[in-house]
Amino acid sequence: MTFVTDQVRRVDSQLDRLQLFGLPSAPVSPLLEARRDTLDHAPVTSTRASQLQIVAKALSASATSQPILKPVRICSLLEQAQSALAQPISVQAQEDTAYERDLEWLIVSKAATQTYGVLLNVLLDQIMPLSNDIWYWDDILGSRMYTGLYSIQTSPLRFWKWSKEVYHDARQKLESITGPSELGATASKSLTDRWTQFYGLVKESVRERSLLDIHRQVVSPFALVRAEVRRKQAALRKFREMSASGLGVLMDEGLAFGLDDESLFSNTEGSKFDKEDWKLVVAKSIALMETVLRNVTAIEVGLPDFEDTVFASIEEESDVMHQASDESSDGKPAALCKRLQDILESHIPGHNNASKALTVKFGRPSRLTRYWLPAIVLILSSSTLLRILASRQAEIATWIRELGTTIVDFWSNWVIEPTKKVLGTIRHDKDSEIAIMSKESLAGDRASLERMVVDFAVDHPAESGGAASLSEAEISSIRDKVKEGDLTPVLKAYERDLRKPFMGTVRGDLVRALLIQVQKTKVDVEVAMGGIDSLLKSQELVFGFVGLTPGILVCIASLRWVKDTFGSRSGSKEGKRHVKMVRVLRNIDRILSASSSPSSPGSPHQGMLSYKEHGLLLCEVHTMRQTAQRVLPGEIHREFLEDIEDLVDIRTGVERQLKVVERIRWAYAKWLR
Structure with missing residues (x-):
């Protein structure tokens, strides 16, 4: 379970609470209709309302064991809702008509909640791997040996890029010399003459390019490579900050109904939410999700410009919000359902493709680029290796056979036999008794x-x-x-x-x-x-156990060696979970300590994290929760989740969050060592 799941369930429970106590016009709450196992006792007024109830139940976060549905499933349910919305409203009392409209808005709000959870997971999964690529560039910059190795690895790509530039330059010169009127004459020339002319232009392009790059000769090749690495690392950091800012904006501003957990369980009149305000929040949140997806990958703009663009775009969605507040309009839920489908089917896949393109462009090189040199060496020396293996085939077979015999004998003589003797001693077997004389x-x-x-x-x-x-x-x-x-x-x-x-x-x-x-x-x-x-x-x-101990120790040591040598990387990292938790806690402390939030008295966000810092904090908390799930025991883990909830609550301010970090440090020191 992640903080995204908790957030989706919290928003879904707020929607259910709003339906229970904020809609007096409905005969019975749509939530109660959706939560019942059967519809036999529900006051279904028409087939249209029945279909809407089924869709609302399927979109609820508590309807299945998996709170966040897959995008394909959400789109399928939205299509069912649109087909139901397309049906004409039956001639009923005004009360029943208002009830069906409330069901329509309930479906839109729950679909927006599911899309909200999908988008949070997309941004979270996108931000996490970027840190590894940034650390990769740190390793390249931190060692001259790694810088030289990277230069060798990418030399074919740079040569190919340089060759393409020379070719295009020579071709442009050839086209400028010949011109459209001389194309026929050029075609009539012999192949040798054309190639001679093109080759001369290539030599001229190479000479000109060498003269243009002569100022670079005073700079070492390592400096040029390091400048390229710094440029890629800066782009990745900017992309990571913008993605974190988008995550923070969605967490702070998306589907924010202004209700806390205490008010959800209060039946007082003051806890009731205005009937139309939550519709405005849903429409605004849909526009927010769409705007974040469109602009989060535009790293050519700065972080402040990105946030300004997001909120300016939301202000421009006044028409949608006015439609949401106009109850006489019947096409509002259908239009919002269409926008949600566009987000799931177009914007999210487009965002994934754009983020993948940025990662490929500025992230670590591909495996082909990193390992082409060892692969070529292995291919060139493969004949020699095969010849050596063929000449020593009998010796290798003997070694393998003797190794197998040794392993079998060791297992039989030092594990099986001592185990039998220990079992015989436990059973008072006469054949296994130790005796110096008869x-x-x-x-x-x-x-x-x-x-x-x-x-x-x-x-x-x-x-x-x-x-x-x-x-x-x-x-x-x-x-x-x-x-x-x-x-x-x-x-x-x-x-x-x-x-x-x-x-x-x-x-x-x-x-x-x-x-x-x-x-x-x-x-x-x-x-x-x-x-x-x-x-x-x-x-x-x-004495029986003493005789069995060496065999057991050798077997354990051999298994651990095989696991560490040939096992998966995830298995080798299991012993480093405690160190990982300490490092994540250090990153959290660093984010909070370096917070650039305004602290002047009277500021509306006094002592609170910015959107970017909140997004980075959520990423670190996500990693820490996943690690703690395997490190902490059950009861301690539940207490840890309570402290994590206090940590991500930015409304308390940075100072109280730092105190929570300190509490986590001493309260769980036993598992952080």
């Missing part, structure tokens, strides 16, 4: 150690403090101690044999005790490893 390894080694110690204790009962043999209770006690890590029988025998190691080795008890201790060390190591294994299992999900 589950049965520690239990088997413990049972083996237990058997070794029990057998050693049975073979050496004296070391266990028993008699000739150990009872079952003693053996059970030894098993329990071994489970706790107590190897007392083995250690006692080991200590005894260390006193006489040779004898212990011969008997084998020393070696046996030593091997049992080796088994004990193995069991202790496995117990420690089991603790580490348990710790890893408790953090198994963390």
